[in-house]
Amino acid sequence: MANIWQLDAGNSRIKLRVLETGQVTCLDTFNSEDAFISYLLEKAENIDEIQLACVWSEERKKKFIEIINKECCCKVRVAKVKKEFAGLKVAYRDETKLGVDRWLAMLASHAWYPGEVRLLVSLGTAITVDVVDKKGEHLGGYIIPGFRLLHESLTENTGQVRFTSNGLNDMTLGQSTTQAVNNGIRRLVVSMLKSLIADQSLQIDRVIFAGGDAEYVKALSLIDAEIKQDLIFEGLTLAFSKQD
Numbered sequence: 001m002a003n004i005w006q007l008d009a010g011n012s013r014i015k016l017r018v019l020e021t022g023q024v025t026c027l028d029t030f031n032s033e034d035a036f037i038s039y040l041l042e043k044a045e046n047i048d049e050i051q052l053a054c055v056w057s058e059e060r061k062k063k064f065i066e067i068i069n070k071e072c073c074c075k076v077r078v079a080k081v082k083k084e085f086a087g088l089k090v091a092y093r094d095e096t097k098l099g100v101d102r103w104l105a106m107l108a109s110h111a112w113y114p115g116e117v118r119l120l121v122s123l124g125t126a127i128t129v130d131v132v133d134k135k136g137e138h139l140g141g142y143i144i145p146g147f148r149l150l151h152e153s154l155t156e157n158t159g160q161v162r163f164t165s166n167g168l169n170d171m172t173l174g175q176s177t178t179q180a181v182n183n184g185i186r187r188l189v190v191s192m193l194k195s196l197i198a199d200q201s202l203q204i205d206r207v208i209f210a211g212g213d214a215e216y217v218k219a220l221s222l223i224d225a226e227i228k229q230d231l232i233f234e235g236l237t238l239a240f241s242k243q244d
């Protein structure tokens, strides 16, 4: 069976999962295309297929694929959102506008937990939430800036809000700028998640976290969520087991 490289190209980092004869043999993270390409060059001859989930601009994605094609003669398959696929129906009228990372995560969750209302929370560069109902209908979601962007937006747009990030789990009223910013941002994110979980019109059965800040937010909020960092990779496997 084939040696497959699955890539989740997010706005901060590229995540890699390698499947050899269907078994996961490597998980890695790269901070840039260059770092990934250097790694690829060492291993290129052993790869049969690359499966890509990418939320970059079309131009950046095209360049990345061109480099991969130059360095590696394997097949490159790029995941694309489908309005209805494997029992999952996307809420967006124009499904091409939905992030493929969100779609793949929903696809995996639908295969794992059919018949449950799921709240999927990706805590990456952006924080995305998506709700999928028991029948596989995507009800919609939210996109807000992630922790790093929330901090940066204050630094970049104010003259006096100067602070350092701290990884504490304090959400009490701040008594310094650093506390006010850090505790406020934590409270903002946690409040949004708790309000969704408490929303009686949704009747959420299961909460799933993923992304770079997943562990942090789980510890901070004590929300009963499971962390599934392989959602997008599993989504790729499902998408390409049925899609061309």
Ligand SMILES: Nc1ncnc2c1ncn2[C@@H]1O[C@H](COP(=O)(O)OP(=O)(O)O)[C@@H](O)[C@H]1O
Pocket: 009, 010, 011, 012, 013, 014, 123, 124, 125, 126, 146, 147, 148, 149, 210, 211, 212, 213
């Ligand atoms: N080692 C790390 N490198 C980069 N970001 C990290 C790291 N650890 C935690 N983070 C947090 O995770 C976020 C990126 O998460 P990630 O899931 O990789 O994002 P994306 O899928 O958008 O590339 C950052 O904004 C930051 O808040």
Ligand SMILES: CC(C)(COP(=O)(O)O)[C@@H](O)C(=O)NCCC(=O)O
Pocket: 009, 010, 011, 012, 055, 097, 098, 099, 100, 101, 102, 122, 124, 125, 126, 127, 128, 143
């Ligand atoms: C919202 C996102 C930026 C999240 O990406 P990430 O933070 O994981 O890098 C990505 O899913 C995206 O570009 N979505 C397109 C817009 C949409 O989903 O409506």
